[in-house]
Amino acid sequence: DGGITQSPKYLFRKEGQNVTLSCEQNLNHDAMYWYRQDPGQGLRLIYYSQIVNDFQKGDIAEGYSVSREKKESFPLTVTSAQKNPTAFYLCASNTGERNTEAFFGQGTRLTVV
């Protein structure tokens, strides 16, 4: 089955630690995105990548980093510089063309302990 897989589903981070969230897609999509969702709010764009080895900052990139070494993978690292990392993180992908439908993974819930 084609789709987007995020792992882990739940992640706990201690203060000062870096953690990496995984996002893998087998849809052959060129573009991938990371969003953050806080309770009762919509999605805010963290980073996005439209092609391998290239990515751009979204609206709230501070404290996060990404890489895009392979077309199917777009991992997100939440660094210790991110002061309020507790949130629900969603990965999405699409073809990158203008009339394109976006598909989402099931999300990773990150909690600082």
Add this chain to the structure above:
Amino acid sequence: KQEVTQIPAALSVPEGENLVLNCSFTDSAIYNLQWFRQDPGKGLTSLLLIQSSQREQTSGRLNASLDKSSGRSTLYIAASQPGDSATYLCAGLNTNAGKSTFGDGTTLTVKP
């Protein structure tokens, strides 16, 4: 900068009722508008995608319309069921760099 607003933030209706969810956007320069459903603690499921050249799309009991000139989209749900209870989000794909802007969603509760 594109802003997307969804009204109301929450809606509760009895089973069987027809209902309309609203989505408004400030910048009409969008390629498409997509409606999603989100269940608690889950990712987003795509419901309908309306291209900028289209005015509406239908899937089963769902019908979405798009009026770019007025900056509005609506999602019509016919004969609502308790299983329709979820949060519904709309997103406009902006013309710059393929980035989408999301509304905060409408949380729908359908009571049996």
